Amino acid sequence: MLEDVKQILLVLSGKGGVGKSTVSTQLALTLKVRGYKVGLLDIDLCGPSVPYLLNLESQSVHQGPDGWVPVYLDNEQRLGVMSIGFLLSSRNDAVVWRGPKKTSMIKQFLEDVYWQDLDYLIIDTPPGTSDEHITVMENLRHVPQCSAILVTTPQAVAIEDVRKEITFCKKTGISIFGIIENMSGYVCPECSECTNIFSSGGGKSLSEIARVPFLGSIPIDPRVGMLAGQGKAAVSELPNCTTSKMFDELVRKLSKSPTNGNSETSANEDL
Amino acid sequence: MSKVPENAPQHCPGTASENAGKVSACAGCPNQNLCASGAASAPDPAIEIIKNRLANVKHKILIISGKGGVGKSTVTSLLGHALAAKNPDINVGILDADICGPSQPRVLGVRGEQVHNSGSGWSPVYVTDNLSVMSIGFLLGSPDDAVIWRGPKKNGMIKQFLSEVDWGDLDYLLIDTPPGTSDEHLSSVQYLSGAGLAGAVAVTTPQEVALLDVRKQLSFCATAGVPVLGLIENMALYICPNCKSQSEIFPATTGGVAQLSAELGAPVLGSLPLDPAAGARLRHWHHTRAP
Ligand SMILES: Nc1ncnc2c1ncn2[C@@H]1O[C@H](COP(=O)(O)OP(=O)(O)OP(=O)(O)O)[C@@H](O)[C@H]1O
Ligand SMILES: [Mg+2]
Numbered sequence: 001m002l003e004d005v006k007q008i009l010l011v012l013s014g015k016g017g018v019g020k021s022t023v024s025t026q027l028a029l030t031l032k033v034r035g036y037k038v039g040l041l042d043i044d045l046c047g048p049s050v051p052y053l054l055n056l057e058s059q060s061v062h063q064g065p066d067g068w069v070p071v072y073l074d075n076e077q078r079l080g081v082m083s084i085g086f087l088l089s090s091r092n093d094a095v096v097w098r099g100p101k102k103t104s105m106i107k108q109f110l111e112d113v114y115w116q117d118l119d120y121l122i123i124d125t126p127p128g129t130s131d132e133h134i135t136v137m138e139n140l141r142h143v144p145q146c147s148a149i150l151v152t153t154p155q156a157v158a159i160e161d162v163r164k165e166i167t168f169c170k171k172t173g174i175s176i177f178g179i180i181e182n183m184s185g186y187v188c189p190e191c192s193e194c195t196n197i198f199s200s201g202g203g204k205s206l207s208e209i210a211r212v213p214f215l216g217s218i219p220i221d222p223r224v225g226m227l228a229g230q231g232k233a234a235v236s237e238l239p240n241c242t243t244s245k246m247f248d249e250l251v252r253k254l255s256k257s258p259t260n261g262n263s264e265t266s267a268n269e270d271l
Numbered sequence: 272m273s274k275v276p277e278n279a280p281q282h283c284p285g286t287a288s289e290n291a292g293k294v295s296a297c298a299g300c301p302n303q304n305l306c307a308s309g310a311a312s313a314p315d316p317a318i319e320i321i322k323n324r325l326a327n328v329k330h331k332i333l334i335i336s337g338k339g340g341v342g343k344s345t346v347t348s349l350l351g352h353a354l355a356a357k358n359p360d361i362n363v364g365i366l367d368a369d370i371c372g373p374s375q376p377r378v379l380g381v382r383g384e385q386v387h388n389s390g391s392g393w394s395p396v397y398v399t400d401n402l403s404v405m406s407i408g409f410l411l412g413s414p415d416d417a418v419i420w421r422g423p424k425k426n427g428m429i430k431q432f433l434s435e436v437d438w439g440d441l442d443y444l445l446i447d448t449p450p451g452t453s454d455e456h457l458s459s460v461q462y463l464s465g466a467g468l469a470g471a472v473a474v475t476t477p478q479e480v481a482l483l484d485v486r487k488q489l490s491f492c493a494t495a496g497v498p499v500l501g502l503i504e505n506m507a508l509y510i511c512p513n514c515k516s517q518s519e520i521f522p523a524t525t526g527g528v529a530q531l532s533a534e535l536g537a538p539v540l541g542s543l544p545l546d547p548a549a550g551a552r553l554r555h556w557h558h559t560r561a562p
Binding site: 014015016017018021046047049052053091092093094095096097098099100102103126127128129130131133134153158160161163164165166167168171186188189190191193195196197220222225226228229 | 337338339340341370371372377415416417418419420421422423425449450451452453454456457476478479480481483484486487488490491494495509511512513514516518519520521522524545547
């Protein structure tokens with residue numbers, strides 16, 4: 001059912017906790033606010049964060065005549081969400097599954113959700129490079145309108161993991177739309193001194209070395225962190241902060257890239 | 272822990288169950304005869320081998336987190352250093368069970384070291400005289416090499432690490448696990464079922480998205496029969512290097528680790544601030560000791 005989706009974006013990082021789910025949800029919300037029809041698929045089966053981040057934890061999905069009906073954030077159904085969290089009876093339930101079972105669940109998520117016509121489908125992934133990633137990449141490598149957004153934090157460990165992720169994309173043939181550097185500095189609320197807690201600039205230099213577009217950096221901003229659990233877009237709540245500007249700019253870049261293949265060249269030109 | 276295979280029929284009683292191969296759900300399952308013969312319930316021989324291999328390792332502790340990037344590997348390395356520094360006669364080993372994202376070589380400052388395979392098994396890398404470490408990171412050619420492995424291959428690697436590393440006598444073996452509750456966790460617990468796990472220490476940051484995953488991880492421990500030794504809170508407060516004032520980067524909107532500890536009855540073992548100065552000191556320290 002993904003043929004009707006104009007553009008698919010995989011949000012990847014390798015390292016955990018760098019803000020994949022935050023980027024996925026904020027990107028989906030920004031696209032929705034800017035008038036697009038968006039789907040958000042959470043393939044983190046062991047640690048699904050999307051239902052919590054979007055304040056949809058009490059919701060559940062049901063089977064309709066055309067497949068699973070996603071949970072919609074809004075009445076106009078501009079943002080639909082699918083996550084294993086909607087299938088668990090309690091938020092504390094652990095999904096303790098080995099690879100093959102995870103693989104079959106993700107295949108169902110890719111094939112059996114009735115998204116209807118979408119402008120964008122964002123896919124939030126778990127940390128690592130294992131079953132979930134292999135499955136999603138294998139299933140999407142032949143989908144021309146699919147590309148990856150890599151999220152990293154500036155410290156060496158995270159950069160190293162993202163380099164692995166670039167190798168992974170190259171091996172599987174998924175084009176890379178670009179790299180986002182998250183948590184690239186913190187402004188002390190007392191003295192306004194900006195500290196590069198995890199150092200900074202790593203994402204940009206990595207993008208140069210790997211010849212991958214750099215999409216921008218997001219500082220650590222506790223106000224952005226506080227949006228977690230509310231399902232609110234930074235671009236609406238905090239229109240002037242750096243994060244909102246980055247997401248608006250990203251949406252602009254996405255809208256300029258042709259939706260049918262060749263996204264690689266266009267994204268490069270755009271930068 | 273369930274012994275139900277992935278491809279089992281819906282009401283599979285589990286391969287280790289007394290009813291294996293005998294209930295109505297088993298009809299038509301390709302494994303029915305095997306299960307009914309009782310062969311499937313025989314434990315994996317690796318469990319016994321690992322028990323013998325780790326006979327001289329006193330306390331085996333899993334370090335878990337659920338969520339990614341909460342500082343599990345850093346906390347593991349600091350804990351290893353702290354235990355080893357207390358007393359030169361205490362021997363500590365760290366096993367990096369994060370196969371797809373190994374970070375122990377880097378956090379311990381021993382990147383690029385080689386592990387040697389001798390008659391008695393793989394010898395780990397020694398960080399100090401009494402702190403040793405084993406990681407898949409030592410087996411990779413370049414930092415760009417991605418370990419893109421599905422579950423069974425990761426399980427094989429963990430089995431090999433547990434059964435073939437020659438740790439010598441250890442007081443503590445700290446096992447750094449990846450985020451999630453999947454193959455690495457199931458395998459570590461299963462393979463160590465003979466050798467015996469002392470328990471698990473959970474590392475988390477204070478905000479709800481992290482606690483949510485930790486609760487899942489702790490439900491797993493409860494089902495798997497792994498005692499939770501305690502919780503460590505990381506990045507609780509930020510200490511500004513300029514004005515020394517403290518602020519919350521990851522606000523504990525739902526009561527943080529203290530609340531979780533009260534819910535579970537597991538003690539809080541410690542709380543670490545996010546201190547850029549400490550991070551820099553650590554990097555400097557590793558840098559000056561690098562060969
Ligand atoms: N720019 C930011 N400013 C402040 N807090 C942030 C920022 N980005 C992410 N966070 C916070 O950092 C934490 C980790 O983010 P998130 O859950 O999005 O990471 P993840 O990569 O999805 O993690 P995992 O690998 O576990 O899935 C969350 O508490 C989130 O609110
Ligand atoms: Mg996430």
